[in-house]
Amino acid sequence: MAHTAAVHDSPDAHASHDAHATNTGISNFKLGFWTFLASECLFFGTLISTYMVYKGSAIVGPYPADLFDILHTTLSTTILLFSSLAMVLALHYVHEAKRNVAIGWLFAVIAMGGAFLYLEFQSYLKYIGYGLTLGSSTFGSSYYVLTGTHKAHVAVGMIWMAILAWRIHQGKIPPSKSDQVEVAGLYWHFVDIIWIVIFTLVYLIP
Amino acid sequence: MRVLPNWKSGVRPRVGAPLRALLPILLLALATGCGVEYPQSTIDPRSDFAEIIHGLYVSIFWWTMLILAVVWIALSWTLVKFRARPDDPKPKQIRGHLGLEIGWTVGPALIVVAIAIPTIQAVFATQRPLEGDPIVVEVTGHRFWWEFHYPEQGVTTANELWLPVDRPVSLRLGSVDVIHSFWVPLLGGKRDVNPVRAVREGQDPRYNWLYFTPNEPGLYMGQCAEFCGESHAFMSMRVNVVTEGDFDAWVAGWFDSSGAAIPGDPGVIEGADPEAGTAVGPRDDEVESGMATAQAGDAADDDLVATGRDIFLNQAACGACHAITGTAAQGDIGPNLTLFGLRTSLAAGIMENTPENLAAWIIDPERFKPGVNMPGTGYNMESRIVAGSPFFWPATGLDDEQVRAVSAYLLSLR
Amino acid sequence: MSESTRVTDSKPDVAHGEKQGSVAMYVWIGVILAVLTFVEVAVYLIEAFEAVEVPILIILSTAKLILVVMYFMHLKMDHRALTWLFMSGVVLAVFMVSALIVLYQVLPRFH
Amino acid sequence: MSTATIDQAHAGHSTHDEPTGLWSWITTVDHKRIAIMYFITATFFFFVGGVEALIIRMQLWNPEQSLISPELYNQLFTMHGTTMVFLVAMPMAVAFFNYVVPLQIGARDVAFPRLNALSYWIFLFGGIYINLGWFIGQAPHASWVGYSTLTSSAYSPGLNTDFWFIGLSIIGIASIAGGVNFITTIVNMRAPGMKMMRMPLFTWMTFVTSFLLITAIPVIAVALIFLGFDRTFGSVFFEPAMGGDPVLWQHLFWIFGHPEVYILILPAFGVISDVIPTFSRKPLFGYPIVVYAGILIGFIGWGVWSHHMFTVGLGPIADSFFVAATMIIAIPTGVKIFNWIATMWGGSVQFTTAMLFSVGLLAVFTVGGLSGIMHASAPVNLQQHDSYFVVAHFHYVIVGGAMMGLWAGLYYWFPKVTGKFLDETLGKWHFWTTMVGFNLTFFPMHFSGLFGMPRRIYTYSAELNVDLYNQLSTVGAFIFGISALIMAWNIYRSARRGAPAGPNPWNAATLEWSIPSPPHHYNFPEIPVVRSREPLWNAGEREEVLAVTMPDPAEEPVMPVPSYWPILLAFAITLAWALVMTGIWWVIVLGIVPVFFCVLMWAFEPAFPEGH
Structure with a gap:
């Protein structure tokens, strides 16, 4: 807590902006969002647990080995990874007050998110064609609900990015308000790391 | 000669069985008149399984009574001795004492160990599949009745389980609808009767098992102990523990077509x-x-x-x-x-x-x-x-x- | 959102000054992430690795996860409180996933 | 005569600068008003759940009695459990979090005032929603734990379980939002000098509880989503015929459910950790130990869930692990109890009603804790699980622990909230009728359980010979009901005509007592600087700031503006969830649109007045 003490050591440090100061120097929005992400860990943790618990319990096919096309998934995984890179660059340029570059990278994020969703829905259609549905087996149920929840997160993130791009375009997000972009970035990266885990546990580990 | 016990009275408790361990119950029993019979008592064991549990329960009971006495006496003593009086000076502002903290961490920890070790021993002892020649019964829970199938004897009966005395029993538990729980308190603890999960061909479905050896003939009452819907309260059963000879006669009677x-x-x-x-x-x-x-x-x-x-x-x-x-x-x-x-x-x-x-x-x-x-x-x-x-x-x-x-x-x- | 942006208004330096990475660093990390992913896939595809596949995959994906969290999400440069908060969520989640896997996939083998 | 005194005493700071009227309550983002709304709503649901319990007790008066139908009985006990846990004990604790925590840490409000309002409205709508089933005779009926497969479409074909899972998931959103809010508030909004290890214990326990909320609720949320998918879209998570495992529901439920137990009890521990030092006139004995014990209880609470599942058949290895983990929790709990007694030791103990409830908690919670140790022993658990012995145990823990602590808090902080004392005579009546009624209700249940009466049964056979115990319980329940009426009457009367209380009527040590009662809507005229754990006791000696002596600030502090988006968003969320019941996918998708709209409007609305 040395940090806390440092913030408040000077007697007037709090008097001037007592409604604004935070103990940690982190904005409430960002701290609250990290807390929310901790909560999301458990949310996805439960979904992933269920998938793992049900691994091998499907009594009728198709089974994972019949369906998964690792190269296809590798492509979408790589795209999502690079969208994270685009996201961090967008934030970087918001800090630098280079609005148009930032908007450009945000569009890149949206585009890559869209490509990811497109590829994933393509495989959904393929799986459905092979007879894997929500109700066909425990594998179907746990697979679709886990990856579907992840896709819903990606979709929400894309809408969020679009709104941010618009706000940056309007000039409403100067560098001093960059944590609006930073928090959106945290969300996007979090969705990315969830996919890192899903990619390994669901697709790669037999 | 087969003698069926009276349906109404069930098993008569041995004198003092519930009283042996529990002082409060003794007092309450005295207050309410002795001789009350509890055909579903959890503290009146009639099988090896129930006896292990009961022994463990009695020892834990006394440990907890000891802790309760310490806490209540310390609490009452403190409250009486340090109650506010009009001219109290400001009490000494004590903030803690390391020795005391260590003491009341280690003390309870030792008691916990004293409870945990026999507990874990009992966990393994009661869940070990039986050796020798146990009689196997496949118990199937239905809403709201019990089906008992004896694969060796080829008998399928319902709601009244017949068992020979002094012979180990292995109950295989499975349900066809919702979760039930097989509980005949005098013969031991309950075990859930879970719906049987379908498995892929070539794999074995998983069942719960319950092992015990009834050691006294009698008609025992039991009841479904996991809420299973509208008539959960009406999902009872009887276990008729009889001599080996009576049991064989019962099985034989089954095939007298x-x-x-x-x-x-x-x-x-x-x-x-x-x-x-x-x-x-x-x-x-x-x-x-x-x-x-x-x-x-x-x-x-x-x-x-x-x-x-x-x-x-x-x-x-x-x-x-x-x-x-x-x-x-x-x-x-x-x-x-x-x-x-x-x-x-x-x-x-x-x-x-x-x-x-x-x-x-x-x-x-x-x-x-x-x-x-x-x-x-x-x-x-x-x-x-x-x-x-x-x-x-x-x-x-x-x-x-x-x-x-x-x-x-x-x-x-x- | 605006209700919580007030600190940055008053103290912009604390909020971003110290934790800016360079573009080059971000790109490098992106490249490393991609390479790790390809290594993962290679481990999956090459049969010689079959025996050690699971631990290698878990180590690699953990490495990727840490890279993203530390650099893209700036946790390395940010306040320690955030690390504590987030890590406790991660730890509980990992504990839960492993406990359930043990209960369902490992322990039944002992029966 | 007293009225005049009160008016005089409080003139100048009560509510002269605050808006009044219904609209001001609907749009409020003031943590103190939200707290009051939480408290009133929770108390209302307490009476709803209480009436349910009394009907249950009447049905169990005699063996083989049929006062009501089994179906209605099942709905009653299901809703009694659901109501008391999710709509009474949790929100009542949250009411205290809301009122007390910002005041104790010297903050003007919580970190996210509008999110706070949203939590309340979601909780209210979710609570109403889950009760809607009563009006069509299809209240939830599969018990508060909702074990699969009893909740599947095959065995619960009506709307009963739909009301349950949708209502609970709505309330879950409120809990997660609340948890995020309080963690952020406590980490970020402390007054200068209020280090973590100087925080009052109640704030500490709020912190730990919030942590449990944000980590435990997502698990039940996912389990409810699975259940919803099974019921609505035909997935097979809990369908044994398709390889699904109903026991998985139990794991997920109790991974949430056990931390939930600590979510209920830790706030009460926090309350009495503040109340006992105040009325012993001594600082809390072993402050850091009590804090660490609380954290430890919270964390170990995550590794013990399967002790609710010893009868499920997990095998001896898993059973042993959970036996050991569970028993370890007894140690920090015991440490806390001894520290509380040591706090009183050598003190000058005043028996106010708040103190009586705290001491009462120590006395009866210990009983519940010890019967908990019996259940922790897996083999013994096989006899006691799902019997009335367990019913006795958890009521001793939740009523004798959580609720007693919250009632202590009620008597303790009521003067701060209203500026008036709760009547002490009525308070003592409340306490003693509670003690008699509570113990008479639940102590005999130990015996009915030991003698083989399973829980959740509509009626029992006369042969079990447990009618006497049941009749004692029923009598006790009605006495307990009377105690609740005394409490309600006391609150009503004292709020109007109670004796005036000054800023610090109990001579307590923590910051909330440094400001007028009731506080300004901006709480502190000037944010105090804290230099010790008991700032008010050391005032004068160590340059503590006593805000009550401060003049009102020349310029009002900038406070968040009221907003109607929280209630609208809460309504939109409730509606969106309710539409899941239709089972038509496009209706469900359409239901999300108002949610998005409200979120956008919320995001673009300035939280503080323009120019700040």
């Missing part, structure tokens, strides 16, 4: 109406051939039984759900009714097996057991249609005289 009485003295069978209870059922072939026999009882009773049998098998098609060994009735949806006349209780242990109760049950099962799948005689079954019960059977439409005949027939199966 004639359905005639097993040798023995029917006169000692209590709990059944003398009229039907002491009557010995006619042999199937005799009924079929129309022979009126006079083995026991009078001809009118035999006629009634024969009529009932006909209604059961043909007119009311009871055999679509129920099975009776040696007849055309081979349904497996409802309880198997072979040797039904031997049962002390009716409808999964909720009432005494008398002709009156049986007739009332056949007329309107829903009245006694809401949500039951068995149809009554009448058509007032709207509630079940609305509730969308997955099973729905048309009413039997029997009149009272026919119901009386069916009851007489069923009670003659002994």
